[in-house]
Amino acid sequence: MAPQEFILSLEQETLRHKAVRHPFLLRFAEDSLTPIQIQTFGLQHYQLVKVFLNYMTNLLPKIPDKDAADLFRRVFDDEFGQYTIFRSHPALYRNFLRAIGLKDEDWGQVPLLPETAQFIEEHMQLTRGSDFLASLGAVGPGHEFSIPTMFTYIVRGLKKNTSLTEGQMEYFTCHIEEDVEHAKVFNQLIARHVETEEGQIRLREGTMRSLSLRKYFWDGLSRTVFNEYSSSTSGVASK
Numbered sequence: 001m002a003p004q005e006f007i008l009s010l011e012q013e014t015l016r017h018k019a020v021r022h023p024f025l026l027r028f029a030e031d032s033l034t035p036i037q038i039q040t041f042g043l044q045h046y047q048l049v050k051v052f053l054n055y056m057t058n059l060l061p062k063i064p065d066k067d068a069a070d071l072f073r074r075v076f077d078d079e080f081g082q083y084t085i086f087r088s089h090p091a092l093y094r095n096f097l098r099a100i101g102l103k104d105e106d107w108g109q110v111p112l113l114p115e116t117a118q119f120i121e122e123h124m125q126l127t128r129g130s131d132f133l134a135s136l137g138a139v140g141p142g143h144e145f146s147i148p149t150m151f152t153y154i155v156r157g158l159k160k161n162t163s164l165t166e167g168q169m170e171y172f173t174c175h176i177e178e179d180v181e182h183a184k185v186f187n188q189l190i191a192r193h194v195e196t197e198e199g200q201i202r203l204r205e206g207t208m209r210s211l212s213l214r215k216y217f218w219d220g221l222s223r224t225v226f227n228e229y230s231s232s233t234s235g236v237a238s239k
C-alpha cells in the first residue's frame with residue numbers, strides 16, 4: 001500500500017474501533033447524568049490529560065527526522081497554552097473540573113482505576129521504548145486523530161446535562177478542532193516512514209495498542225459511572 005493509502009485506511013480502521021464509539025461514550029452523550037457521574041468521569045480522565053505531554057517528550061528525541069521538533073512546534077504550543085501556562089491543556093481541564101464543582105484537593109489525590117493506571121503505564125512504556133514508529137502510531141492516529149470523535153460525545157453529554165459555559169467546556173471543544181490539525185502534523189511525519197510493509201505494521205501496532213488501552217479505559221468508566229460491565233471479560237487485548 002502506498003503511504004497515503006495506508007494512512008487513510010488506518011484512519012478508517014481507527015474510526016471503526018470500539019474505543020472511539022464505545023458504549024460509555026454513547027451513554028454519556030444520551031443518558032441523564034448526575035453531577036457525581038460527571039465528576040467521576042472528569043477525575044479519571046484528568047489523569048490521562050495531565051500526563052499526555054510526557055508521551056510527546058518521550059517520543060520526540062527518538063524520531064530520526066531533523067525537522068521533527070519544528071513540525072511538533074504547533075502541537076507543543078497548543079499543549080503549553082501559547083506561552084501562558086494559564087491556557088495549557090491541563091489548566092483548561094482544571095477550569096472544567098472547577099466548573100463541575102471540584103476543588104484542588106479533589107483532583108490532587110484521585111485513586112486511579114486499574115484501567116486508568118494501565119493506560120498511563122503502557123503509554124509511558126510504549127513512548128519510552130525503542131520503536132518510535134509504534135509511538136508515532138499511538139500518539140498520532142491513536143490519540144490526535146481519534147480524540148475529536150470521542151470528545152464530540154462528551155461535549156454532547158455536557159451540554160445536555162450541565163449549564164457549563166463554552167469557556168468552561170473549552171478543554172473539550174478546543175480539542176475537537178485542534179487535534180484535527182495535530183493529526184495532520186503526525187501524518188506528515190508518518191508518511192515518510194511507512195513506505196515499507198514493515199513500517200506500516202509497526203505503526204499500526206502502536207495505534208491499535210493505544211486504542212485497545214483506550215477501550216479498556218472506557219470499560220473502567222462504564223463500570224464506575226454506569227455500573228455496567230464490559231462483555232469482554234478479558235480486559236485489554238494482550239500484545
Ligand SMILES: [Fe+2]
Nearest residue numbers: 052079089175
Ligand atoms: Fe491537548
Ligand SMILES: [Fe+2]
Nearest residue numbers: 144178179182
Ligand atoms: Fe492534540
